[in-house]
Amino acid sequence: MMTFSRSSDAPAADRPAAWSLVPPLRPHEFHQLRQLLYETCGIRLRTGKEELVRSRLGRRVVDTGAPTFSAYLDRVENDALHREFAELGQLVDALTTNQTAFFREPAHFDFFTATVLPAMARGAAPLRVWSAGCASGEEAFSIAVLMREHLPPDRFAAARILATDVSSRALARARTATYGARAVAAIPATLRRRMVDATSSGDRFVVRDELRAMVRFARLNLVRDWPLRGPFDAIFCRNVMIYFDARVRQRLVERFWQMLAPGGHLFVGHSESLGAVTHGLRYVQPAVYVR
Numbered sequence: 001m002m003t004f005s006r007s008s009d010a011p012a013a014d015r016p017a018a019w020s021l022v023p024p025l026r027p028h029e030f031h032q033l034r035q036l037l038y039e040t041c042g043i044r045l046r047t048g049k050e051e052l053v054r055s056r057l058g059r060r061v062v063d064t065g066a067p068t069f070s071a072y073l074d075r076v077e078n079d080a081l082h083r084e085f086a087e088l089g090q091l092v093d094a095l096t097t098n099q100t101a102f103f104r105e106p107a108h109f110d111f112f113t114a115t116v117l118p119a120m121a122r123g124a125a126p127l128r129v130w131s132a133g134c135a136s137g138e139e140a141f142s143i144a145v146l147m148r149e150h151l152p153p154d155r156f157a158a159a160r161i162l163a164t165d166v167s168s169r170a171l172a173r174a175r176t177a178t179y180g181a182r183a184v185a186a187i188p189a190t191l192r193r194r195m196v197d198a199t200s201s202g203d204r205f206v207v208r209d210e211l212r213a214m215v216r217f218a219r220l221n222l223v224r225d226w227p228l229r230g231p232f233d234a235i236f237c238r239n240v241m242i243y244f245d246a247r248v249r250q251r252l253v254e255r256f257w258q259m260l261a262p263g264g265h266l267f268v269g270h271s272e273s274l275g276a277v278t279h280g281l282r283y284v285q286p287a288v289y290v291r
Contacts, residue, residue, distance in 0.1 A: 022058030025050050029069040033057075036073065041092060041166050042223035042248040057094045089168050097243075098135040098170035102179075102186040103142050105238065108267050111288055112143070116234055116265055117150045120159075127151075127159040130232045130259070132222060133240035134163035137174030137215070138183065143236070144211040145195045162228065164220035171217050177207035223248060231261035238287070239269035246276060253279045260291040 025033075033053065034045045045053065057069075064087070066072035079087045103109050120127050127147070131140040140163035147159050165171050184196055184205045196205040220226065222240070235256050241249050256266055257280050266281060266289045268274065274281070274289065281289035 021062045022054060023061065023068050025054040025058075025069050029073065032073050033069070036077065037092070037095060040088065041096070041221050042245075042252075043096065043243045044245050045095075053095065057091065060090055060094055093167045093169040096167050096170075098165070098167050100135040100138050100239075102138045102183060103188065104139065104186075105270055105287070107270075107286070108236070108238070108288065109142060109146060111285065112234065112265075112267075113146055113150055117146065119263065120147075120233055121151050121155050123155075125158075127155065128230075128232045129159070129161045130235045131161060131163040132220075132235060132237040132256075134165050134174060134217070135167070135170045137163060137177065137217065138179070138186075139163075139236060139238070140174070140215045140217075141177065141195070141207050141211055142187075143234075144207075144214055145191055147214070148211065149191070149194070159214055161215045162232075163215055163217045164222075165217075166219065166221050168219055171219055174217050177212050179205050179207075181205070222252060226255070226259075228259075230259035232259055232264055233261055234265045234267065235260060236267045238267055239271065241268060241272050250277050253277045253281070257281060257291060262291055265290050 027050075030045075030050050030053065037043050037045060057072075061069060061072045064072060064075065066075060076087045076091055129143055129147075131143065134140050140161050144161055147161075148156050151159060163174065165174075178199070179196070181203050184192065187195055194208070195211065196207055198205055220228075222237075223244075237252075237256065241252065244252065253266075253274060260266060265284070268287050268289070270287045272287065274283075279289075281291055284290050
């Protein structure tokens with residue numbers, strides 16, 4: 001869920017002074033920003049998103065003292081040229097959507113429990129799962145609790161989950177492993193008490209230590225180099241590729257194939273399809289593929 005500013009979730013109507021300082025986003029600036037975002041992380045902004053971009057990024061432009069979006073983008077590109085990526089990261093954080101939920105698209109977790117975990121239980125090698133595009137961490141912790149519930153203790157002890165995202169802000173939230181009551185309500189009642197503990201305030205919940213210990217969060221840009229090694233027994237990359245064009249999706253799926261162990265599964269979002277992608281994966285069921 002995106003917000004207008006870094007420090008406030010209040011609607012724009014409650015910040016008239018801040019909004020009045022945001023400069024207009026002119027067509028050539030929107031084009032420059034589209035190119036920068038695509039070259040940086042593969043996301044293709046569609047025409048018609050100008051006002052959305054202005055609302056998400058405008059406060060950051062004001063905070064940096066830039067008088068126009070052009071001046072701000074010049075600073076971002078100059079920082080990137082000199083390998084100072086802080087402001088580029090702020091831009092990416094503002095323009096990427098980090099929305100997720102515990103056990104989102106539950107059919108995937110049903111399949112993971114019924115088919116993938118029994119195969120993992122029978123193996124001998126260390127178990128590795130990758131949550132690619134993990135946002136605020138709910139997906140990774142959903143996987144973790146299922147592994148704890150359905151793997152023998154020795155196999156669970158050998159299990160690790162890598163959770164990556166391009167957004168530093170989303171990763172900072174994920175590392176706290178702390179969620180509100182509304183988010184926790186999505187956890188099945190049979191798992192909730194074994195997955196999270198209430199904080200002293202009673203309206204916030206923290207993921208249990210044994211689950212937090214098996215998840216490692218790291219920043220990763222999926223269209224850049226991957227400083228990691230396979231193989232993975234399962235890769236979850238769901239509702240991420242909808243933001244990429246056909247060329248980026250093709251390359252990404254090829255790289256996922258290389259990272260999967262033989263018999264490893266790739267989970268994509270139900271709104272996504274690999275029908276237009278050439279790959280060596282076998283279709284199993286909607287949005288689930290196996291190497």
